[in-house]
Amino acid sequence: MQVVGMTNEHEVWATSGDRKFRLNELLIIEDEYVGNPVGEVIETYALNPFIPTVDERSPVLIDSDVVKTLGNLGYHIQDEMIYIAKIRILSELFYPVKTGAVVREPLFEEVEDLLIKAFPNVGLTLGIIQGTEGLLSSLPSELSNIAPLFNDKKGVISQNGVPFILDYKSMQSYPHLGVFGGSGSGKSFGLRVIIEELISKKIPLLIFDPHYEMNFKDSFSDELPDKFKATFERNCTIVTVGSDVGVKFDSLGPGDLCNLLGAVSPITEAMENAVASLLENKDSRVLFIERLSNLISLLESPSEETFRQEFMQRKDIEEKKKSYYLNRLLALKKQVGQLSTLKSISWRLNRLVRQGIFMDEGIKKIEDGLKAQKAVIVRGNIWMLRVYAAYVLRSIYTKRREYRDAIQKGLNTATKFPPFIVVTDEAHNFAPRGEHNIPSRREIKEISQEGRKYGVFLILATQRPALLDDTVNAQLNTKIIFRTVRSTDLAVIREETDIGSEEIKRLPYLLSGTSFISSPIFGRTISVKVRVSKTKSPHQINPFDELTEKNEDEEKIYNIINEFIPISETNLLDPLLKLEEEDIVISEDQMINYLDKLVDQGQLVKENNQLLGFTYKSTGDN
Numbered sequence: 001m002q003v004v005g006m007t008n009e010h011e012v013w014a015t016s017g018d019r020k021f022r023l024n025e026l027l028i029i030e031d032e033y034v035g036n037p038v039g040e041v042i043e044t045y046a047l048n049p050f051i052p053t054v055d056e057r058s059p060v061l062i063d064s065d066v067v068k069t070l071g072n073l074g075y076h077i078q079d080e081m082i083y084i085a086k087i088r089i090l091s092e093l094f095y096p097v098k099t100g101a102v103v104r105e106p107l108f109e110e111v112e113d114l115l116i117k118a119f120p121n122v123g124l125t126l127g128i129i130q131g132t133e134g135l136l137s138s139l140p141s142e143l144s145n146i147a148p149l150f151n152d153k154k155g156v157i158s159q160n161g162v163p164f165i166l167d168y169k170s171m172q173s174y175p176h177l178g179v180f181g182g183s184g185s186g187k188s189f190g191l192r193v194i195i196e197e198l199i200s201k202k203i204p205l206l207i208f209d210p211h212y213e214m215n216f217k218d219s220f221s222d223e224l225p226d227k228f229k230a231t232f233e234r235n236c237t238i239v240t241v242g243s244d245v246g247v248k249f250d251s252l253g254p255g256d257l258c259n260l261l262g263a264v265s266p267i268t269e270a271m272e273n274a275v276a277s278l279l280e281n282k283d284s285r286v287l288f289i290e291r292l293s294n295l296i297s298l299l300e301s302p303s304e305e306t307f308r309q310e311f312m313q314r315k316d317i318e319e320k321k322k323s324y325y326l327n328r329l330l331a332l333k334k335q336v337g338q339l340s341t342l343k344s345i346s347w348r349l350n351r352l353v354r355q356g357i358f359m360d361e362g363i364k365k366i367e368d369g370l371k372a373q374k375a376v377i378v379r380g381n382i383w384m385l386r387v388y389a390a391y392v393l394r395s396i397y398t399k400r401r402e403y404r405d406a407i408q409k410g411l412n413t414a415t416k417f418p419p420f421i422v423v424t425d426e427a428h429n430f431a432p433r434g435e436h437n438i439p440s441r442r443e444i445k446e447i448s449q450e451g452r453k454y455g456v457f458l459i460l461a462t463q464r465p466a467l468l469d470d471t472v473n474a475q476l477n478t479k480i481i482f483r484t485v486r487s488t489d490l491a492v493i494r495e496e497t498d499i500g501s502e503e504i505k506r507l508p509y510l511l512s513g514t515s516f517i518s519s520p521i522f523g524r525t526i527s528v529k530v531r532v533s534k535t536k537s538p539h540q541i542n543p544f545d546e547l548t549e550k551n552e553d554e555e556k557i558y559n560i561i562n563e564f565i566p567i568s569e570t571n572l573l574d575p576l577l578k579l580e581e582e583d584i585v586i587s588e589d590q591m592i593n594y595l596d597k598l599v600d601q602g603q604l605v606k607e608n609n610q611l612l613g614f615t616y617k618s619t620g621d622n
């Protein structure tokens, strides 16, 4: 292999008569004058005598200078097949590489600095670096067999390259991670691998899970090597908003309540002022709502006098407190005069109440989980999570900040709160680009800009980077990019990363699970095949397989009604009563459907008796 054609300090062309170049492989260019630089293959070609060699108008073929030097070096394209590669030099050179320089494969130790920035004990082993297959034999044992892969046809296969290990501690200097990729590109799979690695390192995680897919209890496959196998059920706390965790109303200040109301639908300054006047310290939800509805009634009343009379006759209020309440309402009427403002607050509040977000347990389970260095997985529909994320992030980020600030000031009275990482898929829903003042975006934006100081980091995954808030996007120092097709998303990726035009061209065609990782930790873009996950997503089962899966309930039914076979469709009562004795209540129609299914499965046959209708017999009864 040798350098051909015109060269410069950044790129060279190399050719070989017998060895194919591999995309992304690293090669050493032996030119001592510029320090034998390492380069990465970014384009590869094969030329043979039967295809036209040079076409100056073609964007693909090599230029005429290259062909000329090829001839001078003894390669005759008109007679033989040759292989050509465009190589990007990975170090900064001040002189061009010499034409004719020998190009060779490196040993692992010659390129280790470029490939390994952390060892597995202090880094996240996410996959293998593509194009490094040739280095496998010189890889040290601590870097071998730690990143098995998955192949649709072959199943689990051994690690076949240098592992890609992300030094999570360098988040301190280069905070936050973005995971981008279109549908089916391997983004969720990749996110699972990142989370597994973080859980293994006992990093407290707050994971918002709108797809109910984040559990880590089932092994991916029996085929995984024993040393690699692990599940993480004990390291996770799974909670659902509205049933395990919620918002403790009496701990809300006016700002918090406005945040929640604003998450339902943006609120005005007049509404903020009204909430500040209406909410009392340690107010209960019931009292607040009652005060609000009384005030609305007062404003709707034809006169203050009519309202006063009606109010004083009410039986649900303690007699001695009536005058006090009434005066308070009249005072509030002066401060908050607008009926429409109050109705807008009431509408938003009712929506929150209906969703069951207010719970006395509050966020205790979340705080306890983070303090125990677990992964706390918060589930709920996307709307609910968006509302809740604003509240939770504000609460726990403030706790962490107060703790760090107190330590900074030398106060050791502060309540300890650990550093943590916030992880979410569908990030563009939590921090959308645009004008609206969405509370969850405010919190995420603040963490993206200042979280580093306090040890709070973000891992944000989205199918639509173009819909993610610009500031947040720009703060994601490391980006893992899977297959992306939309031009608007590609434009954002081009702008926000150091990905070169060759890689951008490849992005729409990447196979599932293959990514480009752009990170200042590595100083360049690296092509990575994500490793197999240790656990599997509940959604990994093909939904169509569910339809043919054995259903445990149906098996139970079969065992109970077995004794009644043959069963006539006009006499289903006995088996139905027997089922009821076993607490299984189904209708006649359901029973017929079930018997027909058994016929389809070949367990029963169906015979038509003119008088009795259909009879279901076991297959052996004929």
Ligand SMILES: Nc1ncnc2c1ncn2[C@@H]1O[C@H](COP(=O)(O)OP(=O)(O)OP(=O)(O)O)[C@@H](O)[C@H]1O
Pocket (backbone or CB within 6 Å): 149, 150, 151, 152, 181, 182, 183, 184, 185, 186, 187, 188, 189, 190, 463, 512, 513, 514, 529, 530, 531, 532, 540
């Ligand atoms: N690293 C990988 N190794 C092997 N197969 C993978 C890998 N990543 C993804 N796949 C395959 O691709 C499929 C789709 O991946 P995944 O569910 O992660 O897509 P996605 O990008 O999250 O899509 P969506 O956003 O629609 O959920 C997986 O079910 C799996 O079969």
